[in-house]
Structure formats: C-alpha cells, structure tokens
Amino acid sequence: MYRLFLAAAVSLMAGFAPLAAADLVLRAADTHPYGYPTVRSVQHMGELLEKSTEGRIRISMYPGRQLGEEWDTLEQTVFGAVDINRVFLAALQNVAPETIIPSLPFLFRSEEHRDRVLYGPVGDEILASLEPYGLVGLTFYESGSRNFYNTRRPILTPADLQGLRIRVPNSDMNVAMIELLGGNATPMELGQVYEGLRNGTVDGAENNWPSYADTRHFEVAPFYSLTGHSMTPEILVISKLTWDKLSPEDQKRVREAARESARYMSTLWKAQVQEARERVEGAGNKINDVPDRDAFRRALQPLYERFAGTPRLADLVRRAEETE
Template structure:
C-alpha cells in the first residue's frame, strides 16, 4: 500500500484506496499463489479482442516460463468500472488492467493526445504512430503515477449515431443530446459541434436512447452493434472523428517486485499480443458492419470531414498545453502526412 501522500493524486479517491486494500488482501492472496499468476481485469466480456489478447499474453508467459508465470482474467466488469479497477491497480490490488484512455486522462495529460479529434488519418496511421517511439513516450508517462504502460490495443474509429437524422455537416449536430464517456476531452469535442454532451456509462446508453434521455452517442461499429444501440438509433454517420487506442497497464508495485528477466518476458508477451488482438479486432469490425448493414440501418459517409475538424480545432488548443505535448502531436501529424 502506498502512503497517504500518494492517495492525494488527482483521480484517486479515498474510497478506492480502501477497495485497493481489500483487493490486495483478498484477490492477490488467493490468486497470486507465490507470484505465479498476474491478476488482470477488463470491462469487456469473454471473447472480446482485448480479453483474448491478454489471454494470449498469458499463454505466452506460461509457455516461456514452464507455467511459472501466467494471467488470471476477470472479464466482463466483474471487479467494477474502469475507474474503480484502475485505482485499485495503481495501489497494487490488481496486476494488469485493460482500460480506455478516458480514465487515464485525469492521471496523466499526455494520454489525452491520442484521443484528439481528427489526429489520425486512419487506423493504419494510428497503429504506425503508436507502435513507434511516440507511443512508447506516452506509455512511459504513466510510470510516475504507479502504472507501467505495456502496449496499446485498437478501439477502432468512432462515429456518431442518433435517433433523429443523418449527420452530414457540423450544423446537423446542433441541439442533439449526445452520450460521451466520462471525459472532459469528449465533452469539449461535442460542445464544439454545438451539441449537448451527456457523460454516461456505456451500460446505460441503450435504455437512454429508448427513453429519449439522449438522442445519440458515438462509438465504433462493434460497440454500436453489441450494445444493441442500432435498434433505437438507426442513423450511423461515418465521421471517424476519433481513432483512439485502449491501453494495457501493469501495477508498478507489482512490476517493481519482478526481476529484470521477468520484466522483459512481460513486455515481450504484451507486445506480441498486439498483432493477435488486431487480427481479431479487424474481423470483429467487419462482421459487425456486415450484420448492421443487413439490419437496415442508414449509414452515410461525410463528404467534408474538414468542416468537422475545423469546428473541433479549439479542442486541440485546450489540450496541447506543453512543449512535450506539441512535439508529440507534431510527430503524429508528420507521420500521417508522410503516409500521404
């Protein structure tokens, strides 16, 4: 357990410090068995590409250590929300955690950068940029906050969907109530388009759409399908406004207990799980898209994405606050321009 000074970090609540103590004393005691299993959590269910990727990482560790190291995964949100489990991970109650960027934003500002609107030109641009030293720098920024960033996983391109009309221009967004993750960055993006941002858990979105609490949301093809949001919100507009990754992190307190050889094994297995995850992800996107189109939803491309990018440009000014952040963003943009 860390000191009370650590507990005052932004984004860390005293309630979850207590949860961390319970997790460390309970989960770790029954699961680590002299350090043989790393305890991992994911809010996605079994079979989801990120869960399967961590399972593959565990398989590689078991294979390379003759079973000495492995991973036990609590999937499907069994241990709580990403915010709660992230805090438990910081304090050593969990070893590994797959999280969205949003709950990391209040911990480390550099994690907002990959979620800036229209930063990446394509999924390929995102992958190439974050597989490079740029991505490693962002991952490394988590260490002072009690986390070891191991790798990025895909989360696809995010698009708007709603119950009222196709979105073709920024003007079509005005007045719509749009669900967003609990993230100041996402709230800023939606407000920049003249819509009303409504932070909400993903689990609440379907009912909110049906009841008219919100008019729409934004997410990738698989989430739009698996949450059954398409049943209520039939208009899916391909803005591709965000192409942000997800992150696999490890508790630094657990990392510090590993010797150099085991750290190298963990890093290697995590990196090797990335192409495995991407293959599963690409297939899942293709399958979801096929099923959704067959369901009769109305899909439209955006003829002028530059108009959306221009409307959201003030968001960049708000979140690129340091020379380091500017250098990282410039490097990502340059990599996209080189792509042509």
C-alpha cells in the same frame, strides 16, 4: 479519482523486492465481454507468459465488468487489487496529459499512420507517462474509427449535432469536442448507455463498429454516421505495485507478451469490424457517409490549443503529425 492516483503514486516511494520464482497469477480486468478481441488478446498474452515462464506466471481474466466499470478497475489497478487492465485511453486523460494526444480528432491520417505513431517513440513516451500515477503502460490495442450514432437523424454536417444529448467517456476533451460541434455532452459509463438511449436520457453516442454492435446500441439508435473523427486506442496497463515486484527478466517477458498480444488483437479486430458491420447492416440501420469531413476537422481544431497547447504536448503532436 485524480487524488487517488496521486496518493498511490506517493505510496510507490517504498521499495519492493522482486518476486521469487514461484507461481504468480495476475488478475486482469476488462469491461468488454468474453469473446471480445481485447479479452481474447489478454488471454493470448497469458498463454504466451505461461509458456515463456514455464507456468510460473499466468493470467486470470475477469471480463464483462465483473470487477466494476473502468474507473473502478483503474483505482483497483493503482492499488494492486487488479494487476492488468485494458481500458479505453480516454479514461486516463484527466490523469496523465500525454494520453490526450492519440485521442485528438483527426490526428491520424490513416490506420497505418496511427500504428507507426503508437508503436514508435511517441507511443513509448505516452506509455511511460503513466508511471508517476501508479501504472505501467504495456501496449496499445487498436480501436478503429469512432463514428456518431443517434436516435434522431443522420449526421451529415456539424450542424446536425445541434442540441443532441451525446454520451461521451468521462474526459474533459470529449466533453469539449461535443460542445464545439453544438451538441450537449453527457458523460456516462458505457454500461449505462443502452438504457440511456432507450429512455431518452441521451440521444446518441460515438463509438466504433464492434462497440456499436456488441453493446446492442444499434437496436435503439439506428442512425450511424461515418464521421471517422477519432482513432482513440485502447491501452493495456499493469499496476506499478505488481510491476516492481517482478524481476527484470519477468518484466521483459510481460512486456514482450503484451506487444505480441497487440499484433494478435489487430488480426481479431479486423474480423470483428467486418462481422459487426454486417450485423448492423442486416438489421436495416441507416448508415451514411459524411460529405465534408473537413467541416468537422475545422470545427474541432480549437481542441489542439486547449488540450495540447503546452510545449511538451505540442511537441508530441508535431512529432506524431511528422511521422511518415
């Protein structure tokens, strides 16, 4: 995958003339299904673009893994077969090191602090870091707090993860996080997790309320523990091949529509979290608070040195932490 990104980056050396004023339909991919906040938000972005360009630019949405899993669609985006893609930020951590920063556990003090970091100078630099790899970062979509869930027992302390096989996104940092907590990390695409939980290939996973509910993982993993260890966002990207064909004016319109869609997404997200929690609680799942969240924070502190120890990344961490 990394070699493919580099190959695509080299191919971008060739120039592209801006597109003429003609109809342009941008293909957008998302692994989430129709109705999910990220899908609705990209559709909203399409409506804004169609209005601002008087119908010249539209978005055609392909949700629900119609074009493949996230790794598949990212490759397609680099090579221009997909124009716009919403992916979980962890999917890019092994490609652009700066994207690790928002995924560091307990980096954000609150949702408000997260938003000030992501939609400020630090977030802009993280988005810009994708361009050498054939992608242009447009905006972040919030993804709530991530919590552990499993088929065995409540997670109250890091020791409760000892020996559990925990599904993680395919990133080195997520694997290291589970190992530091004493679990056995199992990288797996999200679409495979339900069956993995059901047949015992994995004992648990970690995700936010809507993902826990909408994937139906709550049906087979009834223990949901509110560790709140991460607020890793989603990210909306556009193929650099597509971007470079747009006029500067249309590039501005696309970026503005993307950022407005992030605000729209935030409103949808809050309602989705409430609905998902009510559905899970109504099913009788066992939900527990964590009495000592600092115990998890201390256990995961080595991740900062290992994955954000370079001067460049350490500076981004410092600036994020100092953001008021």
